[in-house]
Amino acid sequence: MNDKLNITIRIADQAPMPLYINRSDEENIRTAEYNVNRLWNAWSTKYKTKTSHEVLAMVAFRFAELFYKLNSTANATNGVLEEFERGLDDILLEMES
Numbered sequence: 001m002n003d004k005l006n007i008t009i010r011i012a013d014q015a016p017m018p019l020y021i022n023r024s025d026e027e028n029i030r031t032a033e034y035n036v037n038r039l040w041n042a043w044s045t046k047y048k049t050k051t052s053h054e055v056l057a058m059v060a061f062r063f064a065e066l067f068y069k070l071n072s073t074a075n076a077t078n079g080v081l082e083e084f085e086r087g088l089d090d091i092l093l094e095m096e097s
Helices: 023-046 052-096
Strands: 004-009 017-022
Touching: 004 023, 017 023, 023 052
Parallel strands: none
Antiparallel strands: 004 017
16 A cells, blocks of 8 residues: 555645645644634634734744644643652652662
């Protein structure tokens, strides 16, 4: 079975974009396409004086903001888990002594 797949996505009112992707990535790509278009449609209706490109830039910024916020949260969580693991190791080493 081929691990690659040709798909076409469409973002906002832009021309369709062909993509050659890993088959395992299709669900994430389709979900991203859906959510970008969903927010673009909502904001295009809400901000009628903005051009399509302005709204698309606002959507891109919002997704970037969310990405960096979640990335920061994940890094903080990793720090807490590493500290917990070190503490657990210390406890286990004390029990062996």
